[in-house]
Amino acid sequence: MSNEMKTPYELGNQNQTTTWSDCIAWYEALARSYPGVLRFGVIGTSDAGLPIHAGVVSADGVFDREQIKAGGRPVFFNNNGIHPGEPEGVDGCMALVREFCTQPARLAALGETVFIFIPLYNVDGSINRANTSRVNQDGPEQFGFRGNSRHLDLNRDFVKCDTLTAQVFNRFFTSWDPDVMVDTHTSNGADYSYTMTLIHTQPDKLGGELGGFLRDTMLPALYADMGERGWPTCPYVNPVQDSPDHGIADFLETARFSTGYAALHHTIGFMPETHMLKPFKDRYESMRALVESALDFTVQNAAQIQALRRAAKDAGRTRAEWPIHWTMDDANPGSFRFKGYEAKYKPSVLGGYTRLHYDRNSPWERDIAWYNRFNADITVPAPKAYVIPQAWREAVERLQLNGVKLERVEADRMEEVDCYHIVSVASRPSAYEGHMFHDDVQLEKRRAQVLLRAGDHIVPLDQNAARYIVETLEPLAHDSFFRWGFFNSVLEKKEAYSDYVFEDEAEQLLRDEPELASKFTEWKAANPGLLSNQEAVLDFIFANCAKYREPEWRRYPVFMIA
Structure with a gap:
């Protein structure tokens, strides 16, 4: 092999990873040399203004996405460099794509399957290069930084999409709708003998026959194949106590993470985590083996995987209820x-x-x-459709990024809907990835008459994206838009009172509103220590009276049509 064809990893001492500029130049040269195998180009721009690239490998020279999807061809997606300090997948993908270009038998083995890849996703972090940010990691000599140019972790941003980079990913992912995804990483944590550990889409959360196939067929096959390739693999080492001796637990990868986001689209996702304490050469080799193992399995079982995904999407159009929150079964390991x-x-x-x-x-x-x-510890009935008023454009934009079909209200009309009243919210004590994330949310479901205005959005569930819709719009879902703070302004009452005037008004309200008087009696009995606090007493009356009620206050602004 000529030096021009070798990757920076191969040209060095096997303890070096490519720079972003060298990586992109290398792929561009490869695409020019093999235009019938590889299509490579820019798919968007990062928050720092840098281009984000992606590539497509096809055995028959067909690269057009619409043509590929119309033909029902399987799609395998390899994402790399989301954490540029964990770069073995970046270098391994380069070598794999070169083999597709230079080894006809390896290319032919793809058959109908199309291999798509992002060579280095977090381009902002990749140019922030040093050798100190990955504490305890054994190589490479220089590497990028976990955060992007906004100091955000992109593997917490897939649903909330604070970054332009994540928005590019959402569009790219949903337009290709891959059947299987591998997103490459390096692990921190306990010490053990394995070089490769594996986070997979949690099968119970993936659900149905697709989840059963992952647990009972695909995972056993991958573990067996990795052993035959010389890289015994174990589940991601997530100790339930301080060391693996006491047991390990599946990682419940919610939709903020790549594999959890993929599950919203019924894509089987893997997040291989090589062990930080192993040499970079071993991590590189085991990552190459894992990606190729998952790819080979996908090629061989593509028809079944695609059929199970279609069935899951079809079932989502008509299912009566949806699980939106899961908890570990600690009684039955x-x-x-x-x-x-x-x-x-x-x-x-x-x-x-x-x-x-x-x-x-x-x-x-x-x-x-x-x-x-x-x-599943929280399940909700499926409405016929949700309603999002056009004012909440941040939520609407993210639905559109993910291919959700929206219908516009044509003329103002009153509609009877189900809606949630937000009883209470408890948030994390400090910022988490740029938000005050709501850990605990208490709701009441109510019926209400609301005015739908021309231009508001109806979101029917009779579509392939039903799962994405439910898990982003239901407030109690793990990574719903509400938990990430998209609707925080409804938590604040806009009007107030002057206590010296409202004191007399409150007495009259208690006479005029029997329901308020009953609630106040119950409140006094439950809170005797607050009766000497004028603010607490008047706040309760003001918040619970009918006369001065603000309908929008604490009403979740996404409605449900039964």
């Missing part, structure tokens, strides 16, 4: 044959505490608990 190192404890030399360390001279192999079942 499975088991996994795990190869670990003995966890030991010793006094810290830094402070007066005991620290954990792993003794690599004391390896062990035994079955450990694997908490790999998750139950």
Whole structure:
């Protein structure tokens, strides 16, 4: 192989990763040399104004997305460099794409399957290059930074889409609608013998026959194949206590993460996590093996995967209820044959505490608990459609990015709808990825007459994107738009009172509104310590009276048509 065809990783000492500029120039040269195999170009612009690229590999030279989708061809998607400090997938993808171009047998093995890839997703972070941001990681010599130019983690941004980069991804992903996705990463955490660990779409959350296929067929095949390739693989090591000895749990990858976002579109997603303490060369080789293993399985089983995805989309059009929140079943763990190192404890030399360390001279192999079942603990009835007033354009824009079909209200009309009243919200004490994320939300469901204005949006569930719609618009879903703060302004009452005047008005309100008087009596009995607090007393009366009620206050502004 000529040096021009080698990647920067191959030209170096196997402890180097490509720079963004070298990576893009390399792919552009490869595409010029093999125009019948590879199409490569810009799909959008990052928040720092840098181009984001993607590539398409096709065995028969057909690259047009509409033609490929119309032909029902399988699509496999490899995303790389979302965390540029975890770059082995970036370098491995380069070598794989070159093999498609230069090895006719490898290209022919794709058959009808189309291989699409983003070579380096977080371009902003990739140019912020050093060797210090990945604490404890063994190589490479220089690498990029986790955050993008807005200091956001892109693997928390797939649903909320604060970044232009995530918006590019949403459009790209939904336009191609891949059947399987592999998003490459490196793991932090415990010490153990494995170089490769695997986060997968949680099968219970993926649901139905597609989730069953992932759990019972695809995952066992990948684990077996990785062992045959010389890279034994285990589930992502997510200890339920301080070390794997006590068991590990599936990672419930909600829609902020790549695989959880993929599940909203019924795509099987994998997030391989190589072990940070292993040499970069080993991480590179195991990542190449994992991507190729998942690709080969997809090629061989594409018809079944596509049929299961179609069935899931069709079922979503008419299902009567939707699960929107899941919790681990800690009473019924499975088991996994795990190869670990003995966890030991010793006094810290830094402070007066005991620290954990792993003794690599004391390896062990035994079955450990694997908490790999998750139950839906919140389920909601499926409306016929949701209504989003046009004022809430941030939510509308994200639905449009994801191919959701919207209908516009043609003329003003009153409509009887179901709506949520927000009883209470508890948020994280500090900012999380640019938002005050709402961890705990309490709701009441009510019926109401609302005015729909011309131009407001009707969002029917009789469409392929039904799952995406439900899990973003239902406030109690793990990563709903509401939890991310898209509708925070409705939590604030806009008008107030002057206490010295309202004191007399409050007495009259209690005489005029029996329901208010009853509520006030109950409140006094439950809060005797607040009766000496004028503000608390008047606030309760003001907030609960009918006369001065603000209908929009604490009313979730997305409605449901039954």
